[in-house]
Structures are given as C-alpha cells and as structure tokens.
Amino acid sequence: MTIRPSAVILGLAAMLALPAAVSAKDETPHDRAPAFQGVLNCRGIADNAQRLACYDAAAAKMGEAETHGEIVVIDRAQASAAHREAFGLHVPSLSFVTRALRPEEVNRIEGVVDTAHADANGFWTFELDGGAIWRQISGELWRPPRHGSKVSIRRGSLDSYLMNVDGQPSIKVHRDQ
Template structure:
C-alpha cells in the first residue's frame, strides 16, 4: 500500500470518528443541559451535613417554585410531551429536545401516524384543503387526487412519508401528499 492510500484511510477514519456521532444524531451532544435551577437543586444531594442539606433543599425548592409561578420554568411529564407531539404532528419541531427528553426512547416514541376525522373540506385550484377534528389544517401538495371526494365526518389517516412528506388517506383511499399549514 502506498503512503497516500494509508493517509487517506487514516483521514477518513478520523473524520468518521469525529463526525459520526453528530451525523448519527448523538443526542448527548444535541440535548440541552437541564435548567440551572434543576442543577442547583440536584447539587443539594452532595451536601453532607443533614441540616445544611435541608436548608439547601428549602432554598432551591423556593427558587424553583417562584420560577414556576413566573413561567420562567415549565414542569412537564411524558404524557404532556406525548400530547404536544400529537398536536404538533406535521410540523418540523424537535419537541423531544425542547422538552428535555432525548435519546433512543425519544425516537421510539415519535409519532409515525395519526387517525382523526375531517371537520371541514375545501377544494381549490391547488387541490384539497382538509380541516381536521384536532384543529389542524392540511393542504394538498401533489397532483394525485382522491377517488372519492373527502366529506365532513370521513376518517383520515396521516402517515409520515419519506424526506419529511406526509401521506393523507381519507376513508382508506389511496393516500395523497399533503402538508400541514397550521
């Protein structure tokens, strides 16, 4: 093997080693640290004297409570995050990272499809616009058409497609590409 071949392999290995976690979506690097108030509260665990530890907890809980009452910090659980994900389905929002959840569990819980009902229908030159029971509005962005026109009360299934697209099927018909507009 020539020196240039070995140098190229070494460079490729270094680049993949450095950029691999970033390209693979290494969530430890991308997940924001916990809020400072939370970190300070957790630091109280390290205080060895029982009285000082209790005083530390009391101080930090008071600060935490005050911040929560001023909406400077939001306390949420996984059920609230799931509800937010469902409400944001169709938008490109990193809800898991925004809410402080990350890693493999976050990707496993990502919503791949939703089922709901048509609440409003409009046809335009661009195609169909569907208002759904959950309050979202979807607009057609391809040239295919439904076999039967969508009607209020029809069942709808919206699935993630490739490359950020969404496929909308009404009453089990062939799906058409649509995008969420609200």
C-alpha cells in the same frame, strides 16, 4: 513534501482525543435549567438532614422560577398535545417538546376531518378537528372525505407528509396552518 514526525504525533493525538471529547459530551444530560439542576444535585448528599435541607431550598427556588416564568414544566400529555398542534409545521425551536415522546408519537398523528373541500383540480383541503389545515398535493382518493372521516398523517421522506383517509391509500399532503 516532507512530513515531520512531530506533526504526525500531534495529528494522531488530536484524532485520539476527539472520540473521548465526543463521548464525554454525549454522556452529559440535556441542558437543564439551573433551578431544576439544583434539585437533582441534592441527590448526591449522603447526610439525610443536609439532603432534605438541600431539597427544600432547591424546591423553593424551582417554585419561584416557575412562578416568574423562568422555567416551564410540562408533562407528557401536555408535550403530546403541543406536538400534535405543531405537527407538520416547521418549528425547530419546539423540538425540546418531543424529548418525552416515543418515535411513533413524534412521526405520526391521528385526527378527524371537520371539513373538507376540493379545489378546481380535484385536490382536497382538510380542516381537522383541532383546527389544523392540510392540503393534498399529490395522489388520489377513491372516496371523497367527509365530516368525521378518520385520518392518519405520518412523516414521509424529505420533509414530506403522507395522509390516509378512512384507510384509503396514502396521499401526499402539506400543512398550511
């Protein structure tokens, strides 16, 4: 097998260009709604009057887009509440909600047991105060949960979840709804 020098040069050029393309992509901001990006674009205008006119026009477009449902604006508290409601459910299309949250907020939630009942095998089903239903799939509780028990649920490995009930050792759980 003979390797032509031109093929080697083309291969090396492609490999050298790849990191530049990847780093350029990494430096760009998240895909932004055009109405929001329009406001950000005004920052680069040096003349005060032109910059103000740009901001006024862009803010009006952003307000219209929000009114018509073309963009949705949420704050950190709303993102946290939405994440808490969806925690444990496989909803990858909502991953944009967690951009504003810290890793410990994304990987763990705290809650309070509203109701709990055991099945015939002794595994518990928990309904938390927000309506989420979690089912025990392995592990053992020393004390049965009760109304008002404090729970901490965190991500485990391989899409699993671990729950601590009133400080007891972790049990493996699954979110049913």
